[in-house]
Amino acid sequence: AQSVTQPDIHITVSEGASLELRCNYSYGATPYLFWYVQSPGQGLQLLLKYFSGDTLVQGIKGFEAEFKRSQSSFNLRKPSVHWSDAAEYFCAVGAGAGGYQKVTFGTGTKLQVIP
């Protein structure tokens, strides 16, 4: 069965500092991997996805993620965090057609940005 682990429940960074959110997955084949962001009181918005090809994936809002098969990881990064990035971030692994048929979410990492 597929699963996702986000080991950090809360992370606090200073505005302008770099960010890395960790995600480890378990899946039998080549995974479909996603990062979503959820602002307070809002639904989820897709930041980026990995299906195949280049292991460094660029997303919206200046985020990127790197797929490392040897480490079963798909960490999310941003070189300089803005106060508006404060939100909860979810990593997810997908299966089935296009990776969207069955999506399993991690438990989320809540990001706090301090001035």
Added chain:
Amino acid sequence: NAGVTQTPKFRVLKTGQSMTLLCAQDMNHEYMYWYRQDPGMGLRLIHYSVGEGTTAKGEVPDGYNVSRLKKQNFLLGLESAAPSQTSVYFCASRPAVGREYFGPGTRLTVT
């Protein structure tokens, strides 16, 4: 194009009461999903539908029923609400090939 909408936004129920949550999408999407989100648990799939007239169980289906009588609507029913069903419920839809679009959520409290 409103995307995915959910009705109501908030609801408080007493134990044993019933209610229906409505999800509507105007994007002609085939697939629709109901998730619940609880602190420290992430999103968990309750039921989903791969097309009009079809439904299937997800990870946590017990205590919920769903119907997809029209392609654009996906209803989630609670026949006899329990405090354990206090949660935020998210609906999502997607085309046959493509990503999910999420609704804004319904916050349900069962006392």
